Amino acid sequence: MSDVHAIGPEHSVPPAMIARAATLAGGGAWRCELAGERLGWTHGVYGLFGIDPGVRVERPEIVGLYEDESRETMERVRSAAILSGSAFTFDAAIRAVTGERRWMRVWGEVESRDGRAVALNGFKQDVTRQRAELEQLRARAERDPLTGLGNRATFEARFLDLPDPASAGIGALVLLDLDGFKQVNDRYGHDAGDACLRSFAMRLWDTLGDAALIARLGGDEFAALLPHGPMLPRARLIARVIPLLASPVAWQGKLVHFGVSAGIAAAQGSPESCFAAADAALYAAKRAGRNQVRIASAGPAAAPPHFASVPARETLYARHGNTHRK
Template sequence: MHLQTDRQRSTIRPLTDGNLVAQAAALVGMSAWSCDLASEALEWTPGVFDIFGLDAGTRFERQDTVALYCEESREAMLRLRAGAIETPSAFSMEAQIRQPGGELRWMRLAARTRVENGRVVQLYGMKQDITQDRLRWEDLRRLAENDALTGLGNRARFQSEFLDLPEGSERLARIGALALFDLDDFKGINDRWGHAAGDTCIARFGQRLAETFPNAALVARIGGDEFAVALPATVRPAALEMAMRRRLGRLVTQVEWQETSIPIGFSAGLAFLTGSPEAAFAAADAALYRAKRSGRNALRVAA
């Protein structure tokens, strides 16, 4: 590698041109803001107005902008803000907001505190519009967690959102039962009409499952023709079983494929959560196989 001589080298000078700094920050969608804690007066650079969907001449107070944060983001921002003022310290987060026109946006928020005489007097920092980054991330997440054929959750999502939930967790407490479904004589469908017809039957059955159980915590395709539905813990087990039996008729129907009506049926196993997710899965799976041995369109409930 060629090294420059001392005469050729030059000192890197600090960048003090405020306009150039602002222009460079704008290239990556970054904008500055500050909040005076005594008066709660806000100061924004133009990019922050754009993120919130407000005109620079808009008359507003801080609570008006806080109201634009979506609930979960607002709670997190207020908690982090209070902690930074109390400590004092800095914080950063990603927040979702809803502009006055209704459009949802995502921003990255970074904040620091300015202290005078031992008191925090100002919060300041940067805000960056990351909406497109979030949309790309959501697309990647859907590809990773959703089954391409049905659009339902896949086996990996079933693992993370059900099987891996620890006992006693809040998320698991919201699930009352697990139902497993398996198409009857699916091999016969493939053998008679071909795999394209079989894929169509799987896709239609998955769609009907999602429509039949709209309040389910999760509907997933966990195998070739096997599905799982995590049912909410909103009613007693007996009532849940009755409601499920009433709905099962919606799943037994014909699938239209290339001017042919293909009949599809299923077997189902139901287990109520009384212990670990793995135990409920094993119980529902055993009930499913009892249903398959008993005939078409059958439901069995784990003892």
């Protein structure tokens, strides 16, 4: 026999039970009468905003608790619903009166009389924890777990997938590679190599703080997307900080040494051609010796044909499948 029973008109749910269920769900019901914009809340909504139940709430004050972008979204969605008479839902970030930042999910519908909207009724639920969990999942998907920088997928999405990097505010691509990293792993072990990668990543972040993205592409290769600006000063800056980036890392009482090479290319043309030019400049820097920086020459000859003919993704996958370029 089923333990589930239908509730008919003769067994209506008490309002207190409904309010309690809403509070347990992390939210509550709300109502806004459009004439005068008078608000009505259950206890759950008061708790969401950090306001004592029963306190008279005025809509202008409550709207002021929304963060700017969420406030704009709320007003836009609300106005469209009143005009169309349709139901709506959106997520909004607020600052409770306690100062705590919270996320809530808002559902609403329009109450009309004689074809005219007179009130909005709905439900608000605290989704702060769910949003935090979503952000954590997104961060794990977008970041390299060893260094905390962006990963290769993020680099592809934010650079290689762009139709025109320059129009997206990207002025240059820098590719960097650790010299002698294989010898570090062979001599000291992979834990020491990981320590070098983490230290290098932190130094790179501190040095190129204005970069739109700093990512580890795989192995010992990194990339930075720089904003618009003259190329020569950029190259000189990187050349000046190379000794810092390549300074030895302390590991179990020893100093582990490695070098750094860098290739820079202006974000001109397609992402593929820019990557090929920066890659060619990086190889030129490595051929010139440890701790060198090279700028890709402008124009069609920026990269030799054998670089330009290989798509950037294939280059990255081939390079960092299970091998490292040293």
